[in-house]
Amino acid sequence: MRATLIHGPGDIRVSEVPDPKLRDATDAIVRVVRSCICGSDLWPYQSAEKSDVGSRIGHEFLGVVEEVGSGVETTKKGDLVVAPFVWADNTCDFCRQGLQTSCRHGGGWGSDETDGGQGEYVRVPFADGTLVGLPGEPDDKLLASLLTLSDVFPTGHHAAVSAGVSKGDTVAVVGDGAVGLSAVLAATRLGAERVILLGRHTDRTDLGREFGATDVVAERGDEAIEKVRELTGGDGVHAALECVGYEQAVHTAIGVTRDGGTVGRVGVSQYESVPLDAGTFMRNIKMAGGVAPARNYIEDLLPDVLEGKIQPGKVFDRTIGMDEIPDGYRAMMDREALKVLIAP
């Protein structure tokens, strides 16, 4: 089969690799119908070590079950399924508390001899625990939104849930990437009354407004903090959703948060520490979030997607085939594309 490998900075190749085979009784083989490129794929795209062998990449996919192991009980051949961006047994104590990213037996796609998501097939460990079945044969349009359940939309949702967003809240979202826009949609869905999106790319913030942003702040850093405080009568927001991953973004998120409020961080952290100083101590600022346990949220978010109440798939602004994957990475890196959908 063909799969995507990363061989070093900027060096993405689509190559022939061995077809996956069932290894453990709880495995399934899934034929990928839709996959995509994640903002977090751009970190190795910038920093991966050079390698002739290369490493599999991609962790978001939706597909059809082709084969199941003898220990697989609920997942059936022919099922349309979405996979969260980590696999998990969904039975251990961490999974049961909704933290499948800390599953005692889980792991990441492309590691531990699984496949990456940006290929034709994937061997899925703990198929019954990992995969979520999707009903019937949804039309092509719906597939994009269903695919977002793999990572980007639950990640935005995790920011909002971690920050305790609830009805009537004022929320700030730091970052207008696909995760930031997903966080806007998630906060709006959870009943936020006012959602202030911090971003400066008009095409993206326009989608943010469509997703529910009531205000857009183009300023950055301390100017952004000042602007958000101005918009909130000086107080700041109940919840700030940090969707970038740089310390500057965390600083901004903390700065716009109202006393007693929470920063929900989901931007993959590129920092060693966060500025929770004496001032934030006096203000009782909380910090929550981290890598999103997407598996925990999929069933909750699915009905709204199936009913068309929300269309998180709008974050995809380009669809490509497998041959174009290297250019898809380039386009996302150059901010030419917001998020790239792959139809293998």
Place this chain on the structure above:
Amino acid sequence: MRATLIHGPGDIRVSEVPDPKLRDATDAIVRVVRSCICGSDLWPYQSAEKSDVGSRIGHEFLGVVEEVGSGVETTKKGDLVVAPFVWADNTCDFCRQGLQTSCRHGGGWGSDETDGGQGEYVRVPFADGTLVGLPGEPDDKLLASLLTLSDVFPTGHHAAVSAGVSKGDTVAVVGDGAVGLSAVLAATRLGAERVILLGRHTDRTDLGREFGATDVVAERGDEAIEKVRELTGGDGVHAALECVGYEQAVHTAIGVTRDGGTVGRVGVSQYESVPLDAGTFMRNIKMAGGVAPARNYIEDLLPDVLEGKIQPGKVFDRTIGMDEIPDGYRAMMDREALKVLIAP
């Protein structure tokens, strides 16, 4: 009247100052019956700027209402009352959400022409909002525990509440000072099944055991983290209560916290940032807490104190008169005393 002033590092004096007078209609004058020295008083004790005039100090007191302003409705002359360590109107939106430390009209004792707590009398702004009435004439023994409601016990309680301690949890408390020991008591009271106290002063950890600590870890830093992980099957604790205020203690607290768990910080922060790095991001470690809104907790904690179910006053291991206050500071600084009670 006589009151305590700080004139520079190590320079505490008890001096004659003007008797307080009602200033605003909502004021009361309270005669101090019990006061005490706080671990946080030791920060200015080490770093205050030299000053001939000096600054009032002390923020924990319990006393009898001597006089009330014309706008005071519920507080009466003769009432025995406890004062939280900040004053607040208890009616603004922050107060209503239980964050009286961020009251829109509040302030700290000894500032804004109020008096410090370590004196004979205190002018109390927003008497109805600030003060909590105590029933009848409790005996001397109970006064010590009632006084802890002013700061130290609600501060330990805030650590536990912020970290979400609930029935059956495993909890670590970093620090065996009066706040740490109060946090042990608070976590136990909230139903923690196992409370691991990190401290190395046997006389203090012995009181910790009396307050409910099931394990004591004398190691520090990475060794302490390793030890707590050993004690918890490698997983760490649901909640880590940081009761010191140094970055090292925060590092330890984060290190012992189980994936998805929370650090409740109440040690007055002597740091600019906390090590919430990529590892903690993958582990979904939360951080909450800050300066404790004692006022929000007093009514909740009071019954257990009055009924003798808990005796937080055991943190006091020395009682002094006003003349001995300078030596009381020295004794706490030298770790000769855990916490010093003042009977003016």
